[in-house]
Amino acid sequence: MAETKKLLRALAGEVQDVPPIWMMRQAGRYLPEYRATRAQAGDFLSLCYNPELAAEVTLQPIRRYGFDAAILFADILLVPQALGADLWFVTGEGPRLSTTTQQSEFDALKPVEDIHETLSPVYETVRILSRDLPSETTLIGFAGAPWTVATYMIAGRGTPDQGPAHALREENTALFEALLERITLATIEYLSAQIEAGAEVVKIFDSWAGSLKGEAFRKYALEPCRVITQAIKERHPGIPVVGFPREAGDGYIGFANATGVDCVALDNSVSPEWAAQHVQADGCVQGNLASSHMVTGGQALVDETRQIVKAFSKGPHIFNLGHGITPDADPENVQLMIDTVRGR
């Protein structure tokens, strides 16, 4: 069957005059309608676990902007919670988790098959979305990559340099690798369940991949992504996988071939010209406008957007930001970016 959705066509390798476009964190605090629905849910986690309201916030940016893809509203830290870690969000600061740095804490984690008990509302959100999305909009499911998820489970919070996770991987490599393995297996089950519920693409967010270098990058960023991608492709042939080894730098080169992902998402620390030559040569890429333009707008936004579209115009490309849109962004600037990409 010939693919009609723009995003799926790009993932299949088609070069399009106007690339499909969506935006990381497109459902988020920069939108007044998101803030209203979040208030209705009570707090962020209650919103994640409320299928009707989570579907509603997923649909809001689709209604407002007509993006080519919707990304399931959830969070990468729901997997540790489903494995038994305590999780809460401190307003204005970010996530907090009970830590997993001792053998006894690892042993207390739940087995992988138990995750669905916690995560089943997320699958219900996917079912609602696959019913309610416009027929031209692709539904993207996602999970955090094992390394990124582990950095939060080990530190109990976000850290500037992922120091506690690096310390554990050096001081207790066996425990660190056992934790990565548990997250890897849970992620395969979680993404599979999203696909069974209707997700058409899955994306693996490795937000902290850039802090792994050399052999550590290969073992703890590339290899888990390869294992997850291979398992997804065996169970669900034809479902495209997007990898996002954020700030991988030279690690972007060859990433698609080494892992089997159909598309590599790029952060904005690499130039689109460099990435077109070294990464897009292997297939579809996604990215990579600096999210700060959504705050500042103006001619710089237009120029940079045009430059990215042009640099990637000879190969398959999905337009996106280099990282998530921030709460201080102006919704008008999002419209300006979309109009620029679509040539209006």
Ligand SMILES: Cc1c2[nH]c(c1CCC(=O)O)Cc1[nH]c(c(CCC(=O)O)c1C)Cc1[nH]c(c(CCC(=O)O)c1C)Cc1[nH]c(c(C)c1CCC(=O)O)C2
């Ligand atoms: C590291 C990470 C997390 N979550 C995620 C990552 C990987 C991508 C990245 O690097 O941004 C991924 C994520 N988080 C969220 C989504 C939903 C889909 C989307 O719109 O992209 C996705 C794909 C919602 C969210 N996840 C979070 C929010 C804001 C929560 C709120 O409404 O108060 C949203 C919309 C909270 C969150 N969740 C996380 C942090 C560190 C924070 C706090 C920081 C912040 O406040 O922005 C963990």
